[in-house]
Amino acid sequence: MKTRESPRRLWALVASTLWLFAVSALSTAHAATPGTPRQAEAVSPQVQALQRAGDAVVALRVTATEGATSADSLGMRRSGSGVVIGPDGLILTIGYLLLEAETIEVITQDDRTLPARQVAYDLATGFGLLRPLVPLRGVEPVPMAGVAGLTLGEPLLVATGSSSGTEVGFTRLIAARPFSGYWEYHIESALFTSPPVANHSGAPLFNRNGELVGVGSLFVLEAAGADRTLPGNMFVPVELLRPVLAEMQSTGSTRASIRPWLGLSSSERNGHVQIVRVDRQGPALAAGLQPGDVVLEVDGIEVATLEAFYKQLWKRPAPDAEVELTVQQGSETRKIRIQAVDRMQTLRKPSGI
Known part of the structure; x- marks a missing residue:
């Protein structure tokens, strides 16, 4: 179910979506019966929480720097x-939107378009942080929640x-399970949802209490x-996060992001x-x-999964370590030595920095 709303406020969103959350939240409640004032009082905090979350x-609109290699897969305009x-005003999004960004714009719920700057990009988790250069007005930060309180089918x-x-x-x-991405990426916990949403990049995922539980990354089959x-x-x-x-706010990244990178999609x-693309x-x-x-x-260590491949690669303490891959090219098996690099050092920075 989808609702299309004015960018100014999400009150209509709360009114239209509250029912599904309320049914789930109240189905196990032992308080008042449906339709009594006591139920209305119980639901009211959810209304406020979802309102805050929506606001x-x-x-985000992002333009990449000229010559950005990330534009090959992500495009110049995102x-x-x-x-x-x-x-x-710190904003959380998915990090690939910010890769090699030249300009970043934030469009708020009250129809303002504000310039913003990147605060951090964490290669290890995939998160990105940014902050508007003009203060936000009347926006409360959303609380965050862990996955322990979620149930399958919720x-x-x-x-x-x-x-x-x-x-x-x-x-x-x-489902909630480990995930290995084709772009030399692995996390031990990821949330999988269905039905899918098309505009998933950086989309916040909220529970019934208006708490943030995830940030959108991919469409999956x-x-x-x-x-x-x-x-x-x-x-x-x-x-x-x-x-x-x-650490992300103070250094712009994390220590975990400083690791060997080969430039492969697999x-x-x-x-x-199997390699499907080479940077x-x-x-x-x-x-x-x-x-x-x-x-x-x-x-010399056999790898049959992306997870095994990445974890063996990332065992090295230095990002610029030499790596030996045994690969099958057609009918021939070869050992190829690669001088890995620090991915963070390959990313183009905005002009003037």
Whole structure:
């Protein structure tokens, strides 16, 4: 179910969506019966919480720097959503929107377009932080919640900002499990929901209490797992942000993001790791790796999954370590040495910095 609302306020959103949350929240309540004043009092805090959550959603417009290599996969102009999590206007989004950004604009619920600057990008979790250069007015930060209180099948709310309005949709929690991305990315916990929302990039995921539980990252075809086709979305849980938030704000990243990077996009096929794309300026291309190559070993250790591949690669203490891959190229098996690099050092910065 979706509701299209004016970007100024989300009161209509609360009115239209409260019922689904209320039914779930009140189904196990042992207080008043439906229709009594006591029930109305119980629901009222949810109205306020969802209102606050909706008001904290913003739209983002990003233009990448000229020559940004990330434009190959993300484009020069990007749009998505963010949500205010700090009293000083700090906004949380998905980090890939901010990669090599030249300009960032925030469109608020009261129709203001504000310039913003990047505060941090964390390669390890995938989170991005930014802050408007002009103070936000009347926006309260949303509280964050962990995944422990969520149950499978629970209804959740997704709100996505845009210059023409705020699109709101219901989804349900399908699974919580580790996730390995094709772009040299792995997290031990990810939230999978269905039905999917189209404008998922940076979209905040709220529980019935208006608490932030995740940030939108991907559209996926197998939300329920590899053995079942079910379109949905992957959200990065905000509980991964808590341990690194202070570090991100003070350093612009985290220590975990300083790790070897090869410049590969890979997938799992038939029990093997297969390369599907090679970054045009990454070390893998210079070493001779090609799309279609199958990675068999990392430094003599067999790897059959993306998770195993990445974890073996990231064992090195230095990001610029030499890595030996055993790969199958056609009918030939080769050992290829690659000088890995620190991905954070390859990203272009805005002009003047």
